[in-house]
Amino acid sequence: MGNGRVETARLPEGYIPVGTCEFGDIIYIVSYNPLTNKSQIGCFPSPERNISSEETGGANQILSASDF
Numbered sequence: 001m002g003n004g005r006v007e008t009a010r011l012p013e014g015y016i017p018v019g020t021c022e023f024g025d026i027i028y029i030v031s032y033n034p035l036t037n038k039s040q041i042g043c044f045p046s047p048e049r050n051i052s053s054e055e056t057g058g059a060n061q062i063l064s065a066s067d068f
Helices: none
Strands: 016-023 026-033 038-044
Touching: none
Parallel strands: none
Antiparallel strands: 016 026, 026 038
């Protein structure tokens, strides 16, 4: 994977990147929104797929700073 410009990759409004990692030609991004106190993990490129709660087994994991 090399340097390049990607016009279609973006973070939602208010989110700032706090960490990135590349594995298997996929970039994983962790971002945080200080206004809503929420975070998200995403990847690029990623498949267009919506995962239902049935697929995740209804898991509801809450992370804190001590988990990292």
